[in-house]
Amino acid sequence: MAILVTGGAGYIGSHMVWCLLDAREDVVVLDRLSTGFRWAVAPEAQFYEGDIGDTELLSKIFAKHHIEAIIHFAGSVVVPESVADPLSYYENNTVKSRVLIEAAVRANVKYFVFSSTAAVYGTPANSDPVDEAAPLRPESPYGSSKLMTEVMLKDAAHAYGITYTVLRYFNVAGADVQGRTGQSTKGATHLIKVACEAALGKRHGIDVYGADYPTADGTCVRDFIHVNDLANAHLRALERMRAGGGSIVANCGYGRGFSVLEVLDRVKQTSGVDFPIRVVERRPGDAVSVVANPKAIIRELNWTPEHNDLDVIVRTSLDWEHHLGRRNSL
Template identity: 75%
Template sequence: MAVLVTGGAGYIGSHMLWSLIDAKEDVVVIDRLSTGFEWALPPEAPFYKGDIADLELLSTIFASHDIDSVIHFAGSVVVPESVAKPLYYYENNTAKSRTLIEAAVNAGVKYFVFSSTAAVYGTPSDSAPVGEMAPLRPESPYGSSKLMTEIMLRDTAMAHDFTFTILRYFNVAGADINGRSGQSTAGATHLIKVACEAALGKRDGVDVYGADYPTVDGTCVRDFIHVNDLANAHLKALMRMRLGGGSIVANCGYGRGFSVFDVIASVKKVSGNDFPVRIVDRRKGDAVSVIANPAVAFEQLEWTPEYDDLSFIVKTSLDWEAHLSRRNLR
């Protein structure tokens, strides 16, 4: 059986493909290449350039390959952009996911792993790690668009022979430990990516969006997870469903947080380079502090993080940035 990976040419999707291939899985990829790169795809993966809203293309893919599972990454992920373009996010993340889910059900696909987000929680009421049963109060159209897709998956599973795993990501960072992929999008907004670019002279510094939050140092706090650990969680989720495990929702994080200033300090230390840091106005939609309670992933997926060290995450990010420069990949 094969696994269809949507958005497989993107940052997390490409890491997932390599993890699946390392596990001897057959994979198929669909990606419209709006933010991904065809060079990031493993050569073994049949690639279809197109949109997940294209029912004709989806029908061709499902008819041409013996697909039992979908791992769905395709979508837009920038919180401030979602605030400025809410209808685009509801189309690209929600409406198109509905089309994909329908095509998968019609093709007899039984297993579906969905790339969701901690943004569905909004800002928790206290600083304790947030669990899956916490109130769902997204503060941006991005978070709302993902929550709507979660609801569609739940309702679909109640009506069909269909099992899902929803993985709510916290802050994904780092690059493949074997150097095969990394965050490569120009103009990316991920903090560690931005700070690494500044450390290597690709940016003139880092903007910190607000330093007056009610946190220890005034900056937002996030739970950062290495992308290889995240890909492994997806692989564990797929295997669990194939062995008869039911539908679940699981957080993907490490259970501890780092502030924006913590991350900047780590990048400066690991790189050995200084760079300007500017305090600017807050961004709309940014939660104050969000830290995962990953107990469900630990217990239900039997997932054990291997790379839960901020310095290591930063080092792999810096190595990938240097690789991009050497290869002139963007």
């Protein structure tokens, strides 16, 4: 029995592959390498370069491997880009996910774990941590495209019997604590990634998109989760479904928010570099403050985070940036 990881050469997917291999799972990776890297895939995994919308390739994979579960990361994730080019997001995130779900049903795949997002909530009506019952009001095509896939999964589960877990990520950051992989995409927009690049001189400072939000310091507030803890949540989701657990939706976060300026200050302190910060206009689609209520994931998945510390998130991110610098200089 094998686990198919789509987008397994990307940031979160590559961590998931290592997590599964550490748990002695048989792993198959499908990635078109648009933002991921072949070298980021653990060598023990079986790799296929291609698109999740390629029905012929999917048929080949399902024919060759006995796929028990799919962990689906492949997709586009930049909020402002989705506002500027919405149709590409609906194509890549929604239409192609439908192709993958249909292929999974035809191949009698038992379990499906879907990488969703807190963007499905938009800006919550109050400042309380967001639980899974909160209204779903995405403010960007990115969030809408992910929500549409959630709906497809729910309907497919009802009609065809597949069991799923939807994990709604808040802000994923950090790098593998063993130094095996990390966020490597050039031009990445993740706040901590960009700040670490600025600290190491790879960027000439960092832009803060709006400082007039209704928050304590005027900048957006986010709940940051370490990528290793997130990968472990997916493994727990798989174990729960194997044990007979039904389909669920769960938030992935720690339940504590940090503002953009707080995060940048922490990166400066950890790196010892006072890089420039420029306040510019707000970006379209950015929610004001989104913090997870993690009670469901803790209760349902028996999940205990091991890296719930912003200092650890920042330090592993900086360590990975140093690694990339050495790698690129070879």
